[in-house]
Amino acid sequence: MWKWLHPYAKPEKSYQLAGKLLPWFACLCLITFMVGLTWGLLFAPADYQQGDSFRIIYIHVPAAMLAMLAYSSMAIAAFIGLVWQIRLSEMMVATTAPIGAVFTFIALVTGAAWGKPMWGAWWVWDARLTSELILLFVYLGIIALYNAFSDKDLAGRAASILTLVGVINLPIIHYSVVWWNTLHQGATISKFDTPSMAPEMLWPLLMMIFAFSLFFIVLLLMRFRNEILARENHRYWVTQLVIHKFKDKI
Amino acid sequence: MAFDSISDFFAMGGYAFYVWLSYGLFFFSLLCITLHCIYKKRNIFKKVRLRLEREKRIKQASKLEETL
Numbered sequence: 631m632w633k634w635l636h637p638y639a640k641p642e643k644s645y646q647l648a649g650k651l652l653p654w655f656a657c658l659c660l661i662t663f664m665v666g667l668t669w670g671l672l673f674a675p676a677d678y679q680q681g682d683s684f685r686i687i688y689i690h691v692p693a694a695m696l697a698m699l700a701y702s703s704m705a706i707a708a709f710i711g712l713v714w715q716i717r718l719s720e721m722m723v724a725t726t727a728p729i730g731a732v733f734t735f736i737a738l739v740t741g742a743a744w745g746k747p748m749w750g751a752w753w754v755w756d757a758r759l760t761s762e763l764i765l766l767f768v769y770l771g772i773i774a775l776y777n778a779f780s781d782k783d784l785a786g787r788a789a790s791i792l793t794l795v796g797v798i799n800l801p802i803i804h805y806s807v808v809w810w811n812t813l814h815q816g817a818t819i820s821k822f823d824t825p826s827m828a829p830e831m832l833w834p835l836l837m838m839i840f841a842f843s844l845f846f847i848v849l850l851l852m853r854f855r856n857e858i859l860a861r862e863n864h865r866y867w868v869t870q871l872v873i874h875k876f877k878d879k880i
Numbered sequence: 881m882a883f884d885s886i887s888d889f890f891a892m893g894g895y896a897f898y899v900w901l902s903y904g905l906f907f908f909s910l911l912c913i914t915l916h917c918i919y920k921k922r923n924i925f926k927k928v929r930l931r932l933e934r935e936k937r938i939k940q941a942s943k944l945e946e947t948l
Contacts, residue, residue, distance in 0.1 A: 682893035
């Protein structure tokens with residue numbers, strides 16, 4: 631029944647599939663971003679306490695959520711890669727890490743720009759902020775480790791192991807607002823209860839989370855294709871692709 | 881609509897600097913990583929193309945040597 635999946639473990643097929651999916655996700659991502667941004671910036675009402683500064687939430691929360699989601703998916707890919715020795719899975723680790731790092735960076739800087747007017751400080755050594763900073767360093771460590779090896783199979787394995795070690799940070803980030811006294815507010819929507827947020831503010835936020843997820847997928851597909859090309863650059867199908875692209879020059 | 885005028889919108893209720901700083905950095909970061917992806921793909925294609933051209937030149941040179 632699951633035999634149809636087998637060809638997609640072949641790099642060439644994965645490359646083609648990713649290329650087919652890419653424009654669809656890119657279009658959908660652009661539309662949801664435009665809807666989410668206009669909704670959040672123009673139509674959502676101002677907060678009764680924070681005024682218009684709360685609009686930073688529409689990029690801060692999705693970025694932070696996707697940073698963690700990216701790490702989880704990366705850890706699953708690392709596990710599959712290490713256990714079943716699927717090369718594409720290890721490539722996924724190298725593909726995801728820089729995207730996760732960028733999302734973490736966005737979450738940190740928007741958090742700082744939100745913290746200044748609300749808390750009076752750009753940065754405090756608070757549990758949530760510190761663990762999020764550690765997440766950024768873990769991401770950077772994985773990227774650095776992957777690039778330190780010229781043998782990419784070995785690099786993929788090393789990066790996968792580091793990824794699995796870093797998983798310990800995920801529950802710490804999530805529960806940091808519960809375990810320690812912190813300035814950062816608790817969970818608003820990711821809890822087993824009705825969200826503590828007015829629906830006219832919540833809907834644009836959900837839209838933005840959706841847009842960020844789509845953007846994550848778009849970047850993932852683009853970087854995944856690059857990674858396959860780079861690793862397979864001596865294979866026949868890649869040279870055919872290049873010859874086809876530069877027909878008149880070669 | 882939460883704002884009365886365009887200048888009202890840009891003022892963001894007095895939080896203009898913080899809100900636009902956040903959104904600016906957000907756009908900048910996403911733009912950077914997207915452009916990096918495109919640049920990297922071009923770079924890979926270029927590298928393979930140069931390699932193929934070199935291989936072709938080597939082949940032609942060895943052919944020339946044989947005929948000489």
